[in-house]
Amino acid sequence: MGIGVNYLNDALATFKNYKKLADKSFAQISDEEFFKVIDAESNSIAVMVKHIANNLKSRWTDFLTTDGEKPSRNRDSEFELYEDDTRQNLVEKWENGWETTFASIESLTVEDLQKTITIRGQNHTVIEAINRSVTHCAYHVGEIVFLAKHLRSSNWQTLSVPRGKTAAFNEFLINKEDKGNRFDAPQEFIESQK
Secondary structure (H helix, E strand, O other), X not given: OOHHHHHHHHHXXXXXXXXXXXXXXXXXXXXXXXXXXXXXXXXXXXXXXXXXXXXXXXXXXXXXXXXXXXXXXXXXXXXXXXOOOOHHHHHHHHHHHHHXXXXXXXXXXXXXXXXXXXXXXXXXXXXXXXXXXXXXXXXXXXXXXXXXXXXXXXXXXXXXXXXXXXXHHHHHHHHOOOOOOHHHHHHHHHHHOO
């Protein structure tokens, strides 16, 4: 397997991991917490979900053939919530944005990595565009996880290696027969400790 295939597989796995972290955060919070704004300059989890969903849909629809900033996208409106922005509707848009992303990446070939696409009229190699999208998602998913953890406080169920368990986690990894997906290892470790 060549480096291009490895890169595409890793990019897809990384996107899926970030989605999973956010989804596991959503599962721990109430509707009230989903929409909670902690101060005037902060975004709620609902707003971040709306923004990521619309960003992914815009960037990954017709990825190789149209500008990543679609004319139909109104980015500024993503940071406002309207009457029809229920949790259910926002999560449906979220799922659609991620499905569009996964399908687009799965359709890419190694040869596509040499191509150039545009985002807001600026040229990006396909690799640059993928990296841009991954880092954008990582930034906002980190915010989602942090805010959900803050809102749940002592009721938060960790998504990573629990405090004080690094040595045990490292031992778990070394002795693990099926190395599997590296992103799943922390959750597998947590389950093994129950």
